[in-house]
Each structure stands twice: as C-alpha cells, then as structure tokens.
Amino acid sequence: MPIGAATIKVMIEKGFDIQDLLEVAESMELSAPKERSSGAKRQAAYRSRKKQAAVTHDVTRDVTESVTPRVRVEDNLLDRESKKKVRKKTSREDEADFEDELSELGPELLEEFVKLRRGRRAPLTAYAARLFRKDCDSCGLSITEGAEMCISRGWFTVQPRFLSRQQPRPAAASGDPAPETFASMWKNEAKNEGNENG
Missing domain, CATH: 1.10.1200 (Non-ribosomal Peptide Synthetase Peptidyl Carrier Protein; Chain A)
Structure with missing residues (x-):
C-alpha cells in the first residue's frame, strides 16, 4: 500500500x-505483497476453477460408486471367457498351412508358387489355398496345371475369365483371303481407277 x-x-x-x-x-x-504477473493471475484462476469442478463434477458417480451392485455368478464366468485373448496366427504359420493344403504340388513347384504369391502380395493362408483349388476346379485344371499356368503367366490364381481372354485366335485358312490392310486398299483403288479411265 x-x-x-x-x-x-x-x-x-x-x-x-x-x-x-x-x-x-x-x-x-x-x-507489502508483490504484484503478481498476468500469467500467475491466470494460472491461479484456472486452478481455482479446476478445484471447484472437481468437487461438483461427478456427483452421480460418487453416489453410485458407494453402492455395490449385486453380481451374478454367470456374469463373472462370461467376463473370464471374454477376457481370454485369442492368439492370432503368425504369417509363418499361415504360410505353413498354405503349403500343407497344396502339398501335392511337389516341393519345387510349391516353392515357386509361394514365391510368386508372396511377390504379388497375395494371401498365403489355408483359406487362400482352398480358394485356389476351387478356381482350378472351375477352370477344369488340376492343381499342378493351375500352379504351372500361374507361374508362367505371372498370375496368383486362375479363373475362367482369364482363360477365355488367353485363347489363341484361330489362324486364317489357306484358302481364305488375307484381311485387307490400308495400303492394299489404296492399291486396289488405284487399280480400279486405272481400269475405269483406260
């Protein structure tokens, strides 16, 4: 003062x-008390608001926590079962399952097929192997033929729609005329114009 x-x-x-x-x-x-800075005043006001909020914030929870609810035995059993964690398979285990499903391919072909699928980032699981087997059946191919076709063409599976696009086109028979090209059309036009004029 x-x-x-x-x-x-x-x-x-x-x-x-x-x-x-x-x-x-x-x-x-x-x-005399020292004058507080504006930051100190702001912090003091914040702390007092927080202290008041802590007192009146969760009044209902404070009341309900004091009462212990009745718990059934069944609820405890369900909680224990749901808390058990299911261990997820590792990628090596999945790959081993994939190889087991397609073991009839032989070691060399199977290794190449797995290498191809890994490079294409296709799944290597037992389910994926069953789907590959199903795709081979739908194409009328054996598992070995399907795997060889996939390796030779860079596919990770075979499907009938892939094979329909890959069918070779029938070659023209020797007696059929060759399809007309643009250059041959010009030549024919020039001949026809020459015959008309002369």
Missing part, C-alpha cells in the same frame, strides 16, 4: 524526521 501525502503530513506533525519517514516507507514496501 503506497503512502499518500496526507499520511506524510501527519507523520511530520508527530515529529518524524526524513530518516524516520524513509525507514517506514522501506518497511512498508518489504511487507
């Missing part, structure tokens, strides 16, 4: 000299 002019006048009337006045002013400055 600063000393005002009226206070100083009263002290001089009481017999205070300048030295006494300086001592009083210094002691008041030391005992």
Whole structure:
C-alpha cells in the first residue's frame, strides 16, 4: 500500500524526521505483497476453477460408486471367457498351412508358387489355398496345371475369365483371303481407277 501525502503530513506533525519517514516507507514496501504477473493471475484462476469442478463434477458417480451392485455368478464366468485373448496366427504359420493344403504340388513347384504369391502380395493362408483349388476346379485344371499356368503367366490364381481372354485366335485358312490392310486398299483403288479411265 503506497503512502499518500496526507499520511506524510501527519507523520511530520508527530515529529518524524526524513530518516524516520524513509525507514517506514522501506518497511512498508518489504511487507507489502508483490504484484503478481498476468500469467500467475491466470494460472491461479484456472486452478481455482479446476478445484471447484472437481468437487461438483461427478456427483452421480460418487453416489453410485458407494453402492455395490449385486453380481451374478454367470456374469463373472462370461467376463473370464471374454477376457481370454485369442492368439492370432503368425504369417509363418499361415504360410505353413498354405503349403500343407497344396502339398501335392511337389516341393519345387510349391516353392515357386509361394514365391510368386508372396511377390504379388497375395494371401498365403489355408483359406487362400482352398480358394485356389476351387478356381482350378472351375477352370477344369488340376492343381499342378493351375500352379504351372500361374507361374508362367505371372498370375496368383486362375479363373475362367482369364482363360477365355488367353485363347489363341484361330489362324486364317489357306484358302481364305488375307484381311485387307490400308495400303492394299489404296492399291486396289488405284487399280480400279486405272481400269475405269483406260
């Protein structure tokens, strides 16, 4: 609290000299609380709001937690079963299952087929092997023929629609005329124009 002019006048009337006045002013400055920065004021306000919110925030939970609910034995059993974690298969185990499903291919062909599917990022699981077997059946191919076709053509499976596009086109018979090209059409036109004029 600063000393005002009226206070100083009263002290001089009481017999205070300048030295006494300086001592009083210094002691008041030391005992006065320091002015807080704006950041400190803001932090104090935040902490007081948080303290009030903690008291009134979860009144209903405080009341309900104090009452212990009745628990059935069946509920405990269900919780234990649901908490058991199912271990997921590793990729090596999946690949081993894939190879077991297609073991009739032989080691060399199977290794190449697995390498191809791994490179194409196709799944290497037992289910994928069963689907490959199903695709081979739908194409009328044996598993070995299907795997060889996939390796030679870079496919990860065979499907009838792939094979229908890969059928060779029938060659023209020797007695059939060759299809007409643009150059041959020009020649024929030139001949026809020459016959008409001459």
